[in-house]
Amino acid sequence: MSKSTSKSITLKEVAEAAGVSVSTASRALSGKAEAYRISSATEQSVRDAAKKLQFSPSLLARSLRSQQTKLLGVVLPNVANPFFAAIAREITLAAEADGYSVLLTDSQENSETEARLVEQLQARQIEGLVVCPVGMEEAHLCQLARQKLPLVLIDRGFNNRELVTVTSDHQSGARAAMNELLEAGHRTIGILQGMPETLPNRERLSGVKESLESCGLDFDSSLIAGHHFDEASGYQAALHLLSTRPEITALFAFSNQNALGALRAASERGRAIPDDLSLIAFDDFPFAAYLAAPLTSVSQDVNQLGQVAARLLLEQIRSSVPPQQKQYRIPVQLIRRSSITKIG
């Protein structure tokens, strides 16, 4: 009944077992035998000892000594959201392939939490950070960049063109969506927006405006409702719009969760989609084609988003210089299904 609290093996023990000094052991194991002209006999005996003892070097100690943690930080507003989950995965995979590990955190869509998490990640000496910022406050992030911490903003961002940002082409996406509605004859279109202060939301709104203007229509702000990208906001906004402006013939939801809320509201109001109400949404999702009204949507290439962010971060770390180009726009794609009816 030995309660072996198996402390882990240290380099020193390996060195002793092999009858050499720790430095020799270190060199033999980190592939520097060649460079230090260590005899292959010695090298082998160190390797054997290490294997026999199941030695696994303490990355903690190594990091402290080398000041390289091989750690990346990721701060996302909601890890459970499939959109962000996909981003987390791409970053994780790319990191792993490069010998990095990722500390994943969830800011819960809250600025103070985000700030605290970033500090904590810094205290762990991460070598790079990707964040999808919650608020409109960019100061703390700019400071990170000025401290030479490789930083990449994803999805959301700021007008500050100095921070490396990768996000979708929201404006053309929104334009395409509106054009689709306009071409089908819709003239009173309700907008279910997400968080108003975020870059994606602002740019989608610009796209909406552009599209309207190119049709000679004007932008009626009483046709916009919503405050968040979640289901509840979509539901409330749709309910509000449908009762204040019953003449609405189509809804443009700024996220698939907003669309989900719209579906609930429409069903409660007895407005069948697409017959009594057309719907289009930003963000495609797996079941979109199998809905009662197969949903026409603007699909973001979320994998691409994550991959590009990861690549930019890793390159920045490797070269210790921020990329020339700061703004990266990932194209979106309009997926036509049948949630839009022709009218007029």
Next chain:
Amino acid sequence: MSKSTSKSITLKEVAEAAGVSVSTASRALSGKAEAYRISSATEQSVRDAAKKLQFSPSLLARSLRSQQTKLLGVVLPNVANPFFAAIAREITLAAEADGYSVLLTDSQENSETEARLVEQLQARQIEGLVVCPVGMEEAHLCQLARQKLPLVLIDRGFNNRELVTVTSDHQSGARAAMNELLEAGHRTIGILQGMPETLPNRERLSGVKESLESCGLDFDSSLIAGHHFDEASGYQAALHLLSTRPEITALFAFSNQNALGALRAASERGRAIPDDLSLIAFDDFPFAAYLAAPLTSVSQDVNQLGQVAARLLLEQIRSSVPPQQKQYRIPVQLIRRSSITKIG
């Protein structure tokens, strides 16, 4: 144009600024002033210096010294899968609330990758680990547990009753699903299974068998197809079943992705759901109610799954002793919608 490579402030610098020794500084800042009877004047001057210099202690150094990393490891088969993403989130949130950070990794549904990731996490001296194991090989995980590393298995697991495992009550869930179909008069039911060797799959199969037997029906293995929990497997399995056993009147998909595949297959084969084919699935999802055939499903409480796992892990770390109870079953819930037709 000063290119300040702002090295971060160390405790030593704070001590110097405050005119005290590092030990005093350390004590003052880690709330041990009281215990060490440090004068409040000294304490304050240390705090002031720390604040002025924006001191942030190196968690790396602290961890090395104290042998406590405040790091948790999480290994999931696919972080982008909403089911696992939700788990990741719950663990992250609970960890954060307890001062822990989480290293998130993705095994890509591959055993060797999983093993490598676990080793790497160990090298980083994580204090606890939650893994959703890929294969049927439990040896390496048992060893971790024997090395006294707090470990919690989530979703999947083994028959080994010694490893702390939290998973859904797959068997009753599957029984409920089958009963629903049987009560509606279905007698030839195709099973779209997931990865055959996983615990959830095996237990769901048991539930299916039980339900069949209690009806006096026997379990026909030619009515089972599929090899993975993803869309492709569901699609192929459904296609296969629908052509080899065209008399099938209902399909039970073992995951919502499998159900998605079934939807595609059914649509290609011209079998309308629910009129020409009934469908039920394990795992609910947000849009299930708005499908062309609102999907009846067995809903897993994934948040609960994650929360329980996190709690068990954290408690294990705190008390340095594994919980009495090893097996945790989270209840599932049958959600009736209208993808099942009465027949016969």
Next chain:
DNA sequence: TTGAAAGCGCTAACAT
């Protein structure tokens, strides 16, 4: 009430 010093496990400059 405070300081000096050891040491966590590793790497690398400086000896031989």
Next chain:
DNA sequence: ATGTTAGCGCTTTCAA
């Protein structure tokens, strides 16, 4: 070709 030593930044024993 290998060993000695210093030190990464912190906590904590031991001394005063």
